[in-house]
Amino acid sequence: MNFFRELGAFMMAGARAHAQWELEMSRNILGSRKRLAVLALFIIPIFIIGIAFAADISQVMPDLPKMIGGKKAYSPAFYSLGIFLVSIAIGLLAGFITGCIGAGGGFIIAPALMSAGIKGILAVGTDLFHIFAKAIMGSVIHRKLGNVSVALALVFLIGAVAGTTGGGMLNRWLYELNPVLSDAFITTIYCLMLGFLGAYAMTDYLKASRAMKKGPQVVDHGAHGGGEGTDLGNLPRLLQSIKIAPMIRFDEGITEGGRRISWVFLVLSGAIVGLAAGIMGVGGGFLTFPIFVYMLGVSSATTVGTDIFQIIFTAGYGSITQYAIYGFIFYTLAMGMLLGSLLGIQVGALVTKVVKGITIRGFYAMAVLSGFVNRIFALPAKLRSLEVLDISPAMASGLEQVGVWAFFLVIGGFGLWVLSVFIKNLSVLKGEEVIS
Template identity: 75%
Template structure:
């Protein structure tokens, strides 16, 4: 039980750190005319895709980055673009309002909408890369990036992302259903673990009568997590594991955190490469950028301060997500550009609305919604699995039963996420005058 709580806390901290990054990126992009112009340029191919002759382009260039005949449905239609905006909006609302990664729901949502798993992963990575490259300079300006730390970490991340992409592509070539089943299983395990932890955490907080939201609210005494506006910096005091790892002197040693410790700290390159490989593997297989793992690994295992971790994590996300998206998915036709741009638009708006709602909603309520959202993703994927195993004749189940279970999972998922989104938006609209007053 102690191990479960510890790793649940690690994953939650990573999800919260990733959410803070999403909010920073959204502020940076929407508050800068040049970045908005860049966003407009990225949307030009989507607009062009809506022109009538796009059908002919799809016929003559079927293998172009997920063209019409390559990995259907990867062609442009107004309906698909709107769906992608709604998916991005839902993920952004979860991220902004709950303060934990709403990106966990993107791949399940895409797969539920009929997109193949490998295409959902590649598209999600491309969307993260586009977002990261547009809004990540902020931490570099603040000096929170440890370049040596990031570069050594990236060696492992690139190896891991390559392995993850290779695994997904090999499984897809063997059998597309096997690929979907593999990605579905990975998401089921991750969402089940995180959802159960979030639910238990919510029940404990409610019983204790404490109110805390990751992006606002009261923080219980003894909680070491930073809130969105600062707080105690984790990693300044080393735990047992970071001490042991930093005590292993396998050269070359990488130095960091000179601002927190006289002379800085150091860690062997071996641990950085291994950590990077794990993060890259997760990014390559799941398409979530790997950021939700970087924070707990850096802070709780390697002993890096959270200030250095946040900046360095954002630095590595650009390269890890970009490398995986382009080299492992895009050039093989496994991205859906229209979807990626729609999700980018929706998430930028959703994060802003969600963050504002935290100012007028109790933290305990928000934590309950997070547990529901993650568990809805778990139910969605676990109910989709029997049908896929049945198609591969691994599980003795009729196609009708598999389709029924899949439909139940899809409805449960979209009812919860849709209901949450409607609640957040209605709360925002009903409190808009109060929020304007706070801004002033």
């Protein structure tokens, strides 16, 4: 039981590190005219493509649909204002969660897209591309990466590239075999991940609430994952004692003489993270923290830097080589989500100045659990289509609708709450007053 609590704490720490990176990327883009100009160059073609489709130019240029995703992955394969506005709303809500809660809101993007009728493989590819676009425009390698070990990161990326390739190939193979099977597989993976993380987040929230009722206390945000990592557990000691050359040195500036670990464990770790990124489209960063700190014995400072480093290259490699060239990216959605998330993150971050942290943690637990409910209630309909589950069409459709409504009511309610708090406290925020 203690293992699962620590794993949950490390996953939360990884989500927080990723959220901080997203906040910095958002500030970098919105604070630079040059980067905003680049963003505009991405957005303008979307409207041009929309006009082209409205004029039925695809009759003149039959290859145009393939260039922006094709009809193989989703339907309809054309731009509409409604699709673009929905994507902005999804990005905005994800940004609220990232900025306000300080943990990755990317967990809700794929469930939201799938609930809106987008096939799972397209949701994954589009999410990866959205992460990559944000990273590129926000600056590829930030100076604040701190103690990132280049050797550690590069060896890790060998495994990450292999894992992302495997995840992308698996998703494409399942889609070619049966699109419903592909959706069912991605849905099941999200059920497992969101179920575990949501259960941990809710338990953590309830524990913190009870502690607050007893009196002011300092709340621990994550086992020994938040320190400098000078103390090693039994598993990291064991893995670092296995000498399979070449040995990679890291953490020289944190512990005397640094530490060393075999390249084999770094490649295997990268493969696990890359596989998650390739299958789920969330960048895989939420796994880097628990694997590095809990299993490999890497300090949290080095872990954060390496996590950011791998997300940029893993998302870029995965989105382009595993999804874009096969037509599994909906660029209109990606750009809409990027616009929405840039604004949502900033608003969410400001709201944290006037709202108690315990309230925000409660909302995060509800948001993650709503994603879990959404996917678990969508699964019976897919299993019925695969003739694995014998239920009536009405029941399958009813369960799916319950999941969709529960998800969007919780996420939408959270979004409205964030906006209302932001508007009501504009004068306070302008005066730089914060809640104690």
